[in-house]
Amino acid sequence: MEYLIFALTVLAFIVLIMFKGLLDDRKRRADFIVWLRNNYGVLPKREEIKQEEFQRISCYFRRHEAEEFHVDDITWNDLNMDSVFKKMNYAYSAAGEEYLYYLLRTPAQDTDRIERMEKHIRFFMEHEEERIKFQVFFAKLGRTGKHSIYDYLNYLDLLGARSNWKHYLGDLGIVLSILIMFFSVPAGVVLLIFFICRNIIAYFKIKNEIEPYITSFGYILRLLRSVDDIIRLSSEGFEEEMEELKACRKKMSRFKSGSYIIMSSARMSASGNPIEVLLDYVRMTFHLDLIKFNNMLVEVRKNITAIDRMLTISGYMEATIAVGAYRTSLGEAYCLPELNDYEGLYIENMYHPLIDNPVKNSISTKRGVLLTGSNASGKSTFLKTVSLNAILAQTIHTCLADSYSGSPYRIMSSMALRDDLSGGESYYIVEIKSLKRILNQAAPSGSRQAQADLPSAHCVNGNKVLCFVDEVLRGTNTVERIAASAQILKSLARENVICFAATHDIELTHLLENDYSNYHFEEEIKGDDIEFNYRLMDGRATTRNAIKLLRVMGYDEEIIQNAENLAEEFIVKGVWKAHV
Structure with a gap:
């Protein structure tokens, strides 16, 4: 009876923690929505973008820069465009800010693209509730840390060909060890310990190798969830984009299926959830997440174009929201150009x-x-x-x-x-x-x-x-x-x-x-x-005030007078003459 009461108490404690976490998430979401409604045109609160972070922000542009004319690095640096970008970075997701950066580096060479984009900017500026819903989804998508999703997509080949047969053999060894225990407990226990230790050692070796890619897969999963949310919203003028998102989302259905094994939300946030801790030991023993990773890797390699299009479309949508917010921050001090x-x-x-x-x-x-x-x-x-x-x-x-x-x-x-x-x-x-x-x-x-x-x-x-x-x-x-x-x-x-x-x-x-x-x-x-x-x-x-400026800056009067004499003599004679 005492054990039952203890177990029920622990279970109640776990449920209470999960319930509190749910309430906290809802409160944060409600507070965020209030902030979005009351602070349109106010830059989001975030740490100052450091120069090295632009390596990540520029990744989408670097991947697509060959497609059309772009502002080259010399011009970009001449105009201090990194600082200009910071002034209008109202994006909450990596996809949004990377596309905004790309947008600033690719001046349109025709008016069709500009006219279509203007309709989308105006839509979000004039429809507050729709804008806020989109921003909430983009905030859930979030950023990718110090590396772009494209850093990982560009280097998938470094992982080489991967097979699950070693993981299956390790799992088979554990199953056989348990069966042997029915005939010889000592032999079965020894084999069980051996295979568990072998699996755990191999697990951490492989896990360290693929860990960065697990993070990128987590972002792709959040992208898919955001797409699921977005395609359910009414968004005037985005019909083509919505259809393309649905098609891309369908191609990635196998990637998402069973993804909880490798990337549950609690695990990715390092929440310390007791259930997740238990599941971690299961993963280490049976390599369930490594097996699923290899299956997901196949889907990513097969659908890189679809992933890129989803990132492009969602990034473009948030970029148009950011432009509208930037305009709002300017008040009346801007105009729509005539091209x-x-x-x-x-x-x-x-x-x-x-x-x-x-x-x-x-x-x-x-x-x-x-x-x-x-x-x-x-x-x-x-x-x-x-x-x-x-x-x-x-x-x-x-x-x-x-x-x-x-x-x-x-x-x-x-x-x-x-x-x-x-x-x-x-x-x-x-x-x-x-x-x-x-x-x-x-x-x-x-x-x-x-x-x-x-x-x-x-x-x-x-x-x-x-x-x-x-x-x-x-x-x-x-x-x-x-x-x-x-x-x-x-x-x-x-x-x-x-x-x-x-x-x-x-x-x-x-x-x-x-x-x-x-x-x-x-x-x-x-x-x-x-x-x-x-x-x-x-x-x-x-x-001609260059020499006069010397006097303003406190130079010796003799230097100033001699310089004026030299200049006047050159103007009259057209020849420089040294004065001793």
Whole structure:
């Protein structure tokens, strides 16, 4: 009787723990729904994304980057797009944030994709209850830790061919040992202990090898459960996606069947559930999860395309929710761009998302633009603001401006370059290589440049190019810099190409005045202070304040006076003369 009471007490305790866990899960879900409803447009609370984490976030893009034109690494880094991504990462799942990253790196080259995506963005912005249901499911899907699901899918072949016959033999040995005990208990016990120990030792050896893949299989299972939930929801405009999800889900039915053996929810969360602890010993002894793993591996290898499509569709859906949330965070400070056959670029009152209290500027041009002005006057920021808004227009169909009009462009830049110490290349070599990739992309149809092998640029004849260059060829001497820069920029002043370039060489504004429109930024020196208004002005820069800035920064007056004398003499005579 006492044993029965003890057993019932333990059972009641286990049931109580499970019931409390259920109640806690429901409360967390209810609190999460309230938070989603009251904080639309507020970034989810999470740890700061570290630079190494972008290796995971970029995995979906890296797997699909060859499919269409994309923002290359040089341009992405020039524009500090990792930080821009962080500002709009409203995704709760790895699939969502990886697709959002992919979206930002693949500017649309036609309007069909943009128009369809806009309908989906608007749907979630206008239907709160549907949006929240989707977000709850994506939150359940969650992230994958420090590795992407694609890290594992890309390396499935490393597991090699796997067979269950060794596991079956180990299980057969245990069964035979038990049968022998009916004839000889000592012999049966010895054999039983031997096979159990042998199985447990082999279990941990194999388990360590496949553990990372078990984690990835767990994510695939959560993906399948999310798909099960999603396809039951009403989602206007997603009919095609829903049908494809159903078809992919059907292909993976055998993968999910019996998956509890290897990945119960309690086990994957390391809950310490007593039943799971008991089942762990059963798994170690009979290798049930290893056998199931091999069966699941067969299904994954057979259906990688279906898994990829489910990740793509669910990731795309959450990315459209994230774009809507980002728009909401901007209030009225954004516009929907017009992407058409406009031969040029028109942006009114644009600003940069990473600058607090930014100064807004406008530009309207049908040809290249040359920017002049002193350091820190705003040239580089202007180039980044224009290029960033062009990328956002063609990716998330959202511009940080009052209005935007332009064609779909292939967008490239050459700005924040540096010496390649690991490759042993000087700044100048790095720079001319960076410029060459833009020239190849902008080359006319049929030219040798257009046919060059460009793995990072995907050169396709006849595409429109929008490019940005900050300080052309700054890594070489003045005479050769001006001569070469003039010819490079002139070669970019052609049909279907708009080039924005910043320079300190006023000579270029005269050499290229028939090909480029001149604009400038200026500053005002007031006593011992300098003021920048960061306003774009028509025409070339006319002030020379570089030497005056030395005085503002406290340089010796003799240095300043001698520098002014040298400069004035060169302007008058055109020859530099050394002063002793």
